[in-house]
Amino acid sequence: MSGPTKNGTGKPVRAAGCVLWRRTDSGGLEVCLVHRPRWADWSHPKGKLKRGESALAAARREVLEETGQRCVPGAALPTVRYTVGDRPKEVVYWAAEATGGAFVPGDEVDRVCWLAPAAARALLTRERDRELLDALLATLADTPGP
Template sequence: MTSDAEVPVRAAGCVLWRRAPVGGLEICLVHRPKYDDWSHPKGKLKPGEDTLAAALREVHEETGHDCAPGARLPTVRYRANGRPKEVSYWAAEATAGEFTPNSEVDRVRWLSPAAARARLTQQRDRELLDALHAALR
């Protein structure tokens, strides 16, 4: 029997992108004041929620944007607060929306892939940029 401490916390998110006004791509990063970090939009699944539905919901809640999901990206696994966490990711193109600061996310930034790589707090989030690049080729 597996203890609750070893059952992974399941979450989902997207590497949100849009076409830059002058060519190329821009990546949307969110700043979470609780952790003072920059990451891709993501969050925990609600009971019974499908991972893709959760990813799209979290993008909307955290960035104010709707998006069109694309390729499935690697699932990221790590430990958070002593428990295993498993985050399913998709590439997603922003379609419409506008950011409004909230209690979870106080800022978003649309950055070039190189600037996003430099701004991201965690290495595992940088690796998702490589996966996005490969998926969009």
């Protein structure tokens, strides 16, 4: 096992998540954002992979743990790479349609909100999360409706 490295070198921390969405009764689109009190930010649900867990399984688990929602993952979205402290981090994302559930606040996520894309864009803390929202919208625009 290697310790922390300088300049973001070494084996990346592997994580996965989803840009979670749903259709409103009127046919509009809403995106789910999570508030993480530790970081005081608004983001998409994501988290580290457990040993032996696939990225897709981790993404679904994290959505359920952080939002209370079950989901159906769809298209892969861009992988995001950044450095946390001295460690590189790699987060694999999917577009995922919410299929139901109920949010229960916890230590990691204390609030969720469902917003139209423009409002979600304004609330997201990081530019990389706005880019994921754009990727979701492009993916949904390219997908035939029901």
